[in-house]
Amino acid sequence: MKLNLNIQPLSSWITATKEPLLISGPCSAETEDQLVATAHLLKNTGRVTALRAGIWKPRTRPGEFEGIGSIGLEWLKRAKAETGLPTAVEVATAKHVEEALAAGVDILWVGARSTANPFTVQEIADALKGHDVPVMVKNPVNPDISLWIGAIERINNAGITKLAAIHRGFSSYEKSAFRNEPMWDIAIHLKTLAPHLPIICDPSHISGNRDLIGYVSQKALDLDMQGLMIESHIDPSVAWTDAKQQVTPAALSDLIDHLTLRKPDTNNAQVNDKLAELRNNIDKIDDLLIQKIAERMKIAEQIGTYKKENNITILQVNRWDEILNKRVNYGKALKLSPDFTEKLLELLHTESIRRQTEIMNEGQAAGQQAEKLTHV
Numbered sequence: 001m002k003l004n005l006n007i008q009p010l011s012s013w014i015t016a017t018k019e020p021l022l023i024s025g026p027c028s029a030e031t032e033d034q035l036v037a038t039a040h041l042l043k044n045t046g047r048v049t050a051l052r053a054g055i056w057k058p059r060t061r062p063g064e065f066e067g068i069g070s071i072g073l074e075w076l077k078r079a080k081a082e083t084g085l086p087t088a089v090e091v092a093t094a095k096h097v098e099e100a101l102a103a104g105v106d107i108l109w110v111g112a113r114s115t116a117n118p119f120t121v122q123e124i125a126d127a128l129k130g131h132d133v134p135v136m137v138k139n140p141v142n143p144d145i146s147l148w149i150g151a152i153e154r155i156n157n158a159g160i161t162k163l164a165a166i167h168r169g170f171s172s173y174e175k176s177a178f179r180n181e182p183m184w185d186i187a188i189h190l191k192t193l194a195p196h197l198p199i200i201c202d203p204s205h206i207s208g209n210r211d212l213i214g215y216v217s218q219k220a221l222d223l224d225m226q227g228l229m230i231e232s233h234i235d236p237s238v239a240w241t242d243a244k245q246q247v248t249p250a251a252l253s254d255l256i257d258h259l260t261l262r263k264p265d266t267n268n269a270q271v272n273d274k275l276a277e278l279r280n281n282i283d284k285i286d287d288l289l290i291q292k293i294a295e296r297m298k299i300a301e302q303i304g305t306y307k308k309e310n311n312i313t314i315l316q317v318n319r320w321d322e323i324l325n326k327r328v329n330y331g332k333a334l335k336l337s338p339d340f341t342e343k344l345l346e347l348l349h350t351e352s353i354r355r356q357t358e359i360m361n362e363g364q365a366a367g368q369q370a371e372k373l374t375h376v
């Protein structure tokens with residue numbers, strides 16, 4: 001089901017100076033000189049559409065630099081006056097919203113830690129009521145799409161229609177090459193639920209180190225995200241926060257130059273014809289897949305009935321192991337990744353067990369109802 005959001009198109013509040021839409025600036029505003037000098041260099045790249053800077057920084061551990069505070073708003077004002085770049089800051093409390101709006105900040109964003117807390121989001125939403133300011137909502141730190149959607153809905157319910165989501169990756173206990181796991185599937189899921197909601201990618205926070213920013217940026221564009229937010233510092237080696245993931249304005253410009261811009265469609269008739277032919281082939285195969293899956297489920301039901309009559313358990317671990325091993329190996333021979341084949345089979349197994357449970361429990365209304373609810 002689609003989300004019921006009242007959203008204005010991105011072009012109604014921000015127009016890319018040059019494709020792709022790029023919002024950039026230092027992780028933290030540190031000094032007036034650092035911020036203003038960075039803003040000028042970014043402006044001169046001819047690539048940057050808006051200037052970002054952290055003024056209030058939510059830090060994981062105490063004792064770290066927690067942002068320069070309200071004085072930074074004055075520096076942003078000067079940077080904007082001198083470069084003409086609209087400004088964007090993170091807000092985490094009602095007071096931040098009031099101060100940022102009073103200082104003429106053009107775009108606000110809700111950070112990942114705030115998105116994870118509905119009380120904080122509601123406080124921000126209440127402070128936004130009656131204001132016509134664009135707001136971007138970062139995904140929550142934990143991979144929970146409902147929290148992300150909930151935050152977007154709260155801000156939208158406050159009357160903010162100039163809205164975008166920011167994909168900045170998700171915390172994970174596992175060690176990985178990324179600082180925050182991209183979990184692209186979650187952003188794709190959001191896009192399918194709210195096709196008109198612009199999604200901007202934050203490759204800096206996903207990557208955690210500058211070497212991966214180009215790769216993540218390209219992937220975001222390939223997934224039809226509407227823009228990029230990338231941290232840039234005049235001298236990243238001395239940055240007070242997130243030094244490893246910031247790039248100089250010159251490096252940023254070079255990075256963007258190396259990206260390939262792609263569009264969701266084309267006017268080239270020959271390309272469209274070829275795509276239509278290939279998609280037609282996919283449609284036929286998908287129909288067959290569904291047909292075969294339905295046939296498999298019918299057989300699983302027959303087995304279920306037989307098991308019920310003969311008091312045999314639904315779960316058959318040995319048989320299941322045998323199926324998994326054989327099919328994963330077969331899949332490997334056909335160039336399917338073991339992980340993919342395993343996931344696909346697990347989905348089939350779960351559904352098969354659900355159907356057999358229904359057969360076993362025929363006449364037990366409460367249990368059947370509970371099973372239905374867990375599979376919505």
Ligand SMILES: O=C(O)C(=O)C[C@]1(C(=O)O)C=C[C@@H](O)C=C1
Nearest residue numbers: 300303314315316319320349352
């Ligand atoms: O082989 C069975 O006993 C089945 O019920 C089929 C099936 C399956 O879907 O493949 C389902 C449940 C069992 O755990 C193992 C396999």
